[in-house]
Amino acid sequence: MNKLLTALRFERSALLFSFNSFAAAMLALYVGFSIGLPRPYWAMMTAYIVSHPLAGAVRSKAIFRLCGTLVGTTVALLLVPPLVDSPVLLCLVIALWIGACLFVSLLDRTPRSYVLMLAGYTAAIIAFPSVNTPDQIFDVAVARFEEISIGIVCATVVHSLIFPRPVGGPLVARLTSWLSSADQWALDVLHERSATETDRERRQLAAAETEIHLLSKHLPFDTSNLREITNVVHALHTRTLVLIPIIDGLNDRLSALRADGHALSPEVADLIEQVATWIAGGADRNGAEPLIAELRSVAAATPHDADWATLLSASLLTRLVDLVDTLGDSHTLLDHVRRNKPLSAELAELVDTKEHRPLHRDYGMALLSAGAASIAVLLSCALWIMSGWRDGAAAAMIAAVVCCFFATMDDPKPTIASFGIFNLVALPIAAVFQFTVMPQVNDFPMLVLVLAPILLPMGVYMAAPRTLVPAMAMITGFCNALALQETLSHQDFADFLNVNMALFVGVFIALWVTGFMRTISVDTSARRLLRHNWRDLAHHARAGASAEPVALAGRLLDRLTLLTPKLAAVSQSGELRGVDVLHDLRIGMNLVTLQKASPDFDTTTRDLTERALNGVGEHFSTRSNGRIVDAPPGLLADIDHALHAITELPPSTAKLAGLSAMVGLRGNLFPKAVAYQAAGLLSMKGPSA
Template sequence: MLPKFNRFTLLFSVNSFAAALLALYIGFALGLPRPYWAMATAYIVSQPLAGAVRSKAVYRVLGTMLGAAAAVALVPNLVNAPWLLSLALALWVGACLTISLLDRTPRSYVLMLAGYTAAIIGFPSVSQPGAVFDVAVWRVVEIGLGILCATLVHSLVFPQPVGTVLKQRLTTWLGEADRWALDVLRGQDAEAIARDRRHLAAAASEIQMLAVHLPFDTSRLRETTGVVRALHERMLLLIPLLSGLADRMEALREVQDDGVRGALNEVVAWIEAGGQRDAGLDLIERLKALAVARRGAAWSSLLLESLLVRLSDTVRALAEGHALMARLNDPDAPLSPHLDASTRAKGLNPMHADLPLALLSGGAAVIAILLSCAVWILSGWGDGAAAPVMAAVFCCFFAAMDDPVPAIKSFGIFSLAALPLSAIYMFAILPAIDGFPLLLAVMAPPLIFIGLYIPDPKRMGAALAVLIGFCNALALQETFSADFASFLNGNLGQFVGLLFAIVVTAALRSMGADASARRLLVRTWRGLSRLARARQAPEPAAFAAILVDRLGMLTPKLAEAGPRQDFVGVDALRDLRIGMNLVAVQAARPDLPPEGQDRVDAALDGVGEHFASLAAGRRHAPSPDLLTCIDAALRGLSIAPAASAVNGVSGLVGLRRNLFPEAPAFVPETAR
């Protein structure tokens, strides 16, 4: 299938080709032992966005230096014990891979690269341990050269800034949040609301990934990293807020209270007018006053109060989001002291991490490398070092996937597909030319054509496999020599490593979409159980970040898994709402009188037991006793004078609605 041919893809492919051949030319001029490593690195580092190229360049340099240092430390000291050296290098790769998988941002590239770089340098150096320092130094120089050339070309020749793309994503996201809020308040159909929710959850994680590259960007937006982070926090909070608002609207159907209906219409008009912050602050105060005025023990009053609390929180998050967006568009746009302080906070919000799965991935890499080493050592295969090297590379490249095997197979197949083309060039075309200009001319057609596929995420892996396989198989040197036996023997090791990576990964690490979805659900349920049993509230944005990240990961997995009995009744967004309701209740708890705290604690412990049971595989509806505990807590909070009780009541109402949607209306103490 032909690539998407447009100005952007053509510019990217030509830039990448120019960077790769520039690195190769400088490598020839400097007399580097493996200049083709610089050429391949230029392609690996190249990204459609200039900021991503620079961030990946920094991470790759750091990872290469760390991996080279590990190889220099291990090989000379263990070269006389090949099995021990193999074990040490395999454990290094496995440990680096495990740690890198705990950080799902581009920063993880540092440790992942440090792992397989040690293998790339260490295993081939076994035959010449005294030269390992020189090999490591040259590896760093060649990788650094490829990185430098890619960074310069993509930064200077019509660069594509990360800031421009990120700003577009943020603008689109905030517009979709406004539309979701309007759909909810206007009572639109469930399909439209679900569509809005899916878009926002998926985009939240994508925006955080892009934001990691922002400090390396050349656009003006680089100076507003703190504003982007603060805006992302409001995005994370808006997803459960809008979802909870939709739940309250569903519970109340057509709101009959004229005052509340008027407030809803005011919010709709405010959003349609652009969500200005000053007008939003006035609206928040009116909503809070209306919530206090509607306060009562009856279930309808509690629902109205909860609706108004959620509505005021939503207005605040939208207003702050629009104010931060205005600051992105205009550096002189004013911010309140509270918002300005939030832009100066350090660090990004946490993301989902799965330590057991990371350990399993690292263990699979260790076993695949050791099996490849066994074949190499026991057979006395002179060029067999390529097998453990490629086992390490394949296990690391695709470890973040649910089932890496198809991707490893695809990479291997496309690498294999590059060999006939490499053979034609090595034994037919290259011997017939002389000089770098002719080399440039004959290399341009295939490399530029294949490079057109890289900007397409669906085809990027296959394109890189062909490009890297082609460049490494040619192994271009300043002085050309073609040896068919060396060509065949050197590439055979690659497929031995590929075979062991596939076999071990399939046996130990691969999982389907259903198993992956189940792991995410269990992790979410365990987290909710711990939160319910805690006696202090976490920071809302940080807690929402993890749950929203899991929601974005879980939604496509549930869709791929299809209708299965063990997923009946599963609603990841409901779990997110429950989590934020738990945060609200925990935050209100310290200001309650002792009797109120005891009732709330009983309800929270019941919620914790329910989710612990779900995580343990005992699927059942919440216990009627839990409903009794929640109602008892509601009776205490609905008449409590403390101001914080308002949020506590809203949280308990949310727990009751989400855990017992079909339960009869709450009955206050006086009506029993």
């Protein structure tokens, strides 16, 4: 029954989305006809391209699309008149502009990226068809800007006013579900449930984090009242972000204790049960402070000559403090978002503090994608110029658009091929309409009636991510082939075929160039992401000042989201066999903690800690250079020396944090080393620690 209700809700939302998109497209087409634009069908196509099931996403992208269109139009106006007599140079400059814009946009990965991506291929859309009539470039540029802008504005207005689906509702629902799943994961870890179950939960939560982050980017443009408390939602997301390494660190320490056959002391076991009861009871912040105080008190009582099991227990208690503190804040912030409950002074300060969360940037792949786009455009231009093909400009235009649209994929070939195939499927449908139906259409209401049976069903499939590309290809192919003009005039079949064949040539060239120089295997992509992780860890281990935990965790979690499906797809052989995608995240958080705590150590302890951190940096620098090696034994000795020095410090918050982080580093880098002994260096190998 629940599945049926979910399916019905999906069908209803998809129908509403299709209706809104169709209404926006028809409004844009009507405005284009009314003001006498030469190609009003561009406005109709743009309305469909801009449409999104969430109103906030349409509004946020609309602003950036308008800016990108304006920049691209301006560039075309500046380039065509002086370079029109040098077609090769003009094509080269436009191709380089497209590549440069795509390169920068791929490094952003937020809605802002639309500015430069559109600026790139908009210049091509305006410049290439204008080379035969350079004296009309200004009129063409203005008309094209108007057509695209009308489509953007109409889509924004319709999706904002007619049955709008705000970002706020789905975002809060996902945050609520995420926090509930985090509670359950923490309980499963504390109750020592199966590793398979907890591993599945942590992967799902990690994958959902970046999705929530990207969704929250649209909140300032939303139609819901959550737009007014955007800072609260961002603060909540900041707290949930660090929950993943905290809970995973708890699991890591409990697993180490179990692997060595150590039983928890009655006092520690009782505290774990208290934390579990507190979480099961709703994780109320009011009940957190006494629990945190007791956890810190027991952890601070760890003797300086403690054995490895006692140190693991002390580190476990420190992680429990972090868990209770962060989980309590998260639930309080969520209650404020959902029920407007008041915030404490500390949380109000957190809300006012903006922490930057950088996402993963792959300069190498961005450069390859930019190069592929530029070369595809140049090849299309070469075919156009050398053959004297009247409509060859369309091939260069579509090559630019296709290369930009699908540049974020590891292997864009299947998607580009699908786009081309469904464009081809739309062609005979458009031909039937163009040469049999359209001659009977005499006014705009009749045009709307004949287009609805085709466009409305296609719009339903646009609402689902899995069928978005085929549906979008069908719609854009149909609208472009129909080429509705200002007077509803009808083109002859030769012109119809010539223009559309140019589009397929552009898609084919984009497909060929992409396959030749841009496509990488899933295995290679996974290795690249892992090397980026190791390069980050090497940098933060050697850095003199600590990184912001949210920034580092955000970047590592973003890569984790990208890595998880890739590791599941590759054959788990060789170096990728049994890769733990959260291992790097745990190490990264321990490095951040040590960098923050070490300034409060005495000189000797600080020097030993820095020596150990430099060794960690050397190890991950070696791995980032392609040599997948285990951590060297000398690093284990450095970590043990630093760990022993930290245990000798007088009780303090810095000591507890440093002790927990150093224990975490040792356990993650040397899982099979013999247990730490206060006596000093170790030379024997033993069971997992």
